[in-house]
């Protein structure tokens with residue numbers, strides 16, 4: 462593998478490079494140009510929802526080949542805004558995969574709608590179109606594809622279902638910014654796509670999110686929704702010299718600051734480089750683990766570009782708790798493994814309010830007992846990756 466340029470874990474401020482003794486599954490990385498970008502906003506007089514945010518939105522709409530991009534305060538806010546734009550409300554059902562972060566379903570509940578969980582494909586852990594069709598009712602309004610780990614869903618199959626049943630297609634692309642499907646970039650594959658800029662995501666702003674779409678009417682609705690329901694924002698009003706505003710409907714404060722937008726904008730420029738480094742590490746893991754018994758990998762289709770947000774393996778040891786044992790041993794060895802995710806329908810809120818239960822989504826449940834996310838981030842050295850492989854081998858052998 463080609464080594465990355467040496468990176469100061471303290472973000473270029475301490476002047477010392479420290480090896481990691483604890484290797485997390487993901488970590489944010491502020492390089493000098495990121496810090497300079499944030500400082501330039503702090504030195505300006507406009508800290509929130511101003512010119513830098515608008516530049517970031519423009520770059521994202523170009524990047525995603527979409528007419529509209531609206532920045533918001535988190536990926537969860539972006540999901541809430543997307544469902545609001547579609548018009549999800551009481552009585553409406555939205556089909557989401559069981560294998561995702563809970564926010565994908567939570568935002569449906571925030572709109573007053575009902576999330577309905579579809580199972581995932583056993584090999585890719587992406588939402589299974591066959592399972593979707595069994596969950597459609599006259600109340601279904603939308604389906605949500607989650608590009609789990611960074612691999613885009615089968616959007617041709619999802620779009621065919623959406624067209625047949627006249628549903629909106631949402632892409633939760635919080636893992637897959639920079640990926641593509643059949644040569645089309647993520648962001649251009651659904652009616653509306655959402656991204657997160659949380660600290661562990663590929664483009665990190667601490668917190669942040671974005672909705673992209675070609676629907677101008679939806680984008681307008683979201684711009685109001687992120688700003689209490691007010692159509693004009695303070696920056697526009699300051700330019701036109703008026704205090705006057707009207708509130709035609711109710712909304713939230715889901716605004717992203719220019720400080721965060723400056724950080725995200727700077728990180729977006731390096732996204733290609735960051736993905737190729739993660740691609741190299743993932744490729745190294747692949748070749749190292751291919752001959753290893755007791756460890757399985759997710760299937761990656763040949764017609765996609767993977768964004769490598771997570772590197773997920775399946776621990777196939779004897780005994781119900783072999784993944785848990787491997788998890789604890791690796792954590793003890795300073796390897797920051799994690800589990801993404803406990804299927805959402807098994808969380809108390811969904812069990813209690815909607816009667817979800819074990820057995821509803823068998824593929825997601827079976828995967829949950831085996832999956833483990835290994836460290837994967839662009840600041841890792843070849844030696845870090847080698848250490849992960851050796852530690853995993855050792856623990857698998859001992860389990």
Ligand SMILES: *Cc1c(COP(=O)(O)O)cnc(C)c1O
Pocket residue numbers: 535536537538561562564565607633635636657658659668669670
């Ligand atoms: C991170 C994430 C979200 C939520 O994004 P936040 O910015 O943390 O609110 C939603 N869905 C998926 C799949 C995610 O990974």
